[in-house]
Each structure stands twice: as structure tokens, then as C-alpha cells.
Amino acid sequence: MFLDIHELAVHRVPVRKSYPPGSLDFHSTDYKQVEPLNVRATAELVDGQIHIFGTLHTRLELNCARCLDPVLEEVSRDFDLIYRPVSQVPRDEAGQLSLDETEIAFFEGDGLFLADILAEQINLAVPMKAICRSDCRGLCPHCGANLNYEQCGCEARAVDPRLASLERFKLEWFKKH
Ligand SMILES: [Zn+2]
Ligand SMILES: [Zn+2]
Numbered sequence: 001m002f003l004d005i006h007e008l009a010v011h012r013v014p015v016r017k018s019y020p021p022g023s024l025d026f027h028s029t030d031y032k033q034v035e036p037l038n039v040r041a042t043a044e045l046v047d048g049q050i051h052i053f054g055t056l057h058t059r060l061e062l063n064c065a066r067c068l069d070p071v072l073e074e075v076s077r078d079f080d081l082i083y084r085p086v087s088q089v090p091r092d093e094a095g096q097l098s099l100d101e102t103e104i105a106f107f108e109g110d111g112l113f114l115a116d117i118l119a120e121q122i123n124l125a126v127p128m129k130a131i132c133r134s135d136c137r138g139l140c141p142h143c144g145a146n147l148n149y150e151q152c153g154c155e156a157r158a159v160d161p162r163l164a165s166l167e168r169f170k171l172e173w174f175k176k177h
Helices: 005-010 114-125 154-159 161-176
Strands: 002-004 013-019 031-033 037-046 049-063 070-085 111-113
Touching: 002 005, 005 037, 013 114, 037 114, 049 114, 070 114, 111 114
Parallel strands: none
Antiparallel strands: 002 111, 013 037, 031 049, 037 049, 049 070
């Protein structure tokens, strides 16, 4: 869906869209969309700027930061955004945009793709890291076993000095007998 300023100049545009998984490009491999992304919004033109406000909802799959198992995250987000035409953005003497691109949203030409707005909103809503459960035990740093499912024994061998000395004692005993 393209938000065209010529259409917005005539009337507000209601947005009711559902994007199935795989139809939006999030430019990220850290997560994937696993349910339709539903958006309800209103777009309008105010003083030559595109104003879009509404709400979106979907479900994403991330990997647990500790054990790498899949974790489902529900994303519900309200947004209220203003995009200025790039011609309105102040420029420095060299003609470069003088504002940090991250601080101001703008559009070029006749408007904006809704998909780009949504992908950006999802990227902002994704948690920095997901944990499958608060007591996730993660992966063994030695053998990579998922410690939620199995006890690999690496830690006992590597860390417990009492067991180590017992091992030595047994070895000595076998040598002597
Ligand atoms: Zn985990
Ligand atoms: Zn291990």
C-alpha cells in the first residue's frame, strides 16, 4: 500500500491491512514474523506532512538469548508518526541534510510505502533479547548441550576440585594394586 500525498490531499485514508508472514522485509535475521501483521490506522496530510496514527499487532519468533530455542513474542504497538517531505528538511551550506536521519522521519517524492513504516515500527518494538523462561539454564559452554533438557557432566568434571582429587586418588590406587 502506497500512501500518496495527492490522494491524502483530497481526503484522509483509512488503513485496514493484514500482512501474512514473509510479505514484509524487516531487514533483520534476528526474528521472523509467524502470524499475520494486522494494522489499523489513519493517514492524512497536514501542512504537506504525512501524519499516520494507529495500531499494529503481530507475533514474532526470536531465539532465546541463552539456549537458542524459539521464543514467541507478541507485539502490539500504537504509533503516531509525522513524515516531512525531504525538501522541508533543513540543509547545511554544503547542501547535506543537517539533521540526523534517525531524529527526523521524511519522505521523498509522492509519498511512502506503508510496508516500510510497519517494518520500522516492528524493528523498534522487538525486544533486545528474549529469554525462553526466567530460569533458562542455557547451553553448556564446553559441549553445547542444552542444559534445560540434559545434564552433560562437563561442569562437574571441569570445576569440582573434590571430584578431581578423588579421580587422582583412584588412579593412584589402581597403579599400586
Ligand atoms: Zn532458553
Ligand atoms: Zn557440557
